Amino acid sequence: MSETATMADGQAGAIGPGRLVLVVGPSGAGKDTLLRLAQAACADDHDIVFPRRIVTRESSADEDNVALGPDEFRRACEHGDFAVHWDAHGHSYALPLDINDDIRAGRTVVANVSRTVIGALRQTYADVVVVAITAPPDVLAARLAARARQSDGNIAERLSRSVDDRSAQADVTILNAGSAEYHARQLVRVIRNEGWQD
Ligand SMILES: Nc1ncnc2c1ncn2[C@@H]1O[C@H](COP(=O)(O)OP(=O)(O)O)[C@@H](O)[C@H]1O
Numbered sequence: 001m002s003e004t005a006t007m008a009d010g011q012a013g014a015i016g017p018g019r020l021v022l023v024v025g026p027s028g029a030g031k032d033t034l035l036r037l038a039q040a041a042c043a044d045d046h047d048i049v050f051p052r053r054i055v056t057r058e059s060s061a062d063e064d065n066v067a068l069g070p071d072e073f074r075r076a077c078e079h080g081d082f083a084v085h086w087d088a089h090g091h092s093y094a095l096p097l098d099i100n101d102d103i104r105a106g107r108t109v110v111a112n113v114s115r116t117v118i119g120a121l122r123q124t125y126a127d128v129v130v131v132a133i134t135a136p137p138d139v140l141a142a143r144l145a146a147r148a149r150q151s152d153g154n155i156a157e158r159l160s161r162s163v164d165d166r167s168a169q170a171d172v173t174i175l176n177a178g179s180a181e182y183h184a185r186q187l188v189r190v191i192r193n194e195g196w197q198d
Pocket residue numbers: 025026027028029030031032033034062143144146147176177178179180181183
C-alpha cells in the first residue's frame with residue numbers, strides 16, 4: 001500500500017490563525033456522514049469552511065468532491081494547486097490551496113483527510129485539531145457492505161487498511177455507534193470549539 005503526503009507550503013506551524021479541523025478514521029466509520037450533517041448545521045456561519053476535496057473518482061451521494069482524472073490530478077499537483085495531497089485505496093485525494101487563505105483570514109477549515117498526512121499538517125498549520133471517527137470492526141464491515149459504492153473496490157481490502165497510530169494521534173475521538181445526528185452534534189461542538197461531550 002502506498003501513500004504520499006506532500007505539503008505545498010512547508011513552513012513549520014506558519015499558517016494561522018484559523019483552525020484546521022481534520023476528520024479522520026477508518027473506511028465506514030461515518031466521516032462523510034457526520035461531515036455532511038455538520039456542514040448543514042454550520043451553513044449560516046461563513047467563518048466555518050468545508051472545502052470540496054479533489055479526488056480521482058466521480059462525485060457521489062456520499063461526497064460532493066471535485067472529480068479529476070489521474071493525469072489532470074498530476075498536472076494540478078505539479079502546478080501547486082493543492083495544500084496537501086495523498087494516495088489511498090487506488091485513488092488520489094487533495095485539499096485545495098485556497099484553504100490557506102481561509103486559515104489566514106481566521107476562518108475554521110474542516111476536512112476529511114488521510115491519517116497519513118496528520119503529522120505534516122500539524123507541522124504546517126498553527127492550530128490543528130484532529131477528530132477521529134471510529135466504530136467497532138463488525139459495524140464498519142456492515143456499513144461498507146450497505147454503502148456499496150462502486151468506486152470502493154474490494155471491501156475486504158478497505159477494511160484491512162492499517163495506519164501507523166503513532167502518526168495519527170487524535171485530539172478528540174467520537175465513537176460513532178449511536179445516531180448519526182447525535183454524533184454530528186458532537187462534531188459541531190468540536191468545530192465550534194465548545195465542550196463537545198455535553
Ligand atoms: N451513526 C450511524 N448510524 C448508522 N449508520 C451510519 C452512521 N454513520 C454512518 N452510517 C452509514 O455508514 C456508511 C458509511 O458511512 P460514511 O459516512 O460513508 O463513512 P466514511 O466516510 O467514514 O467511510 C454509510 O452508508 C452511512 O449512511
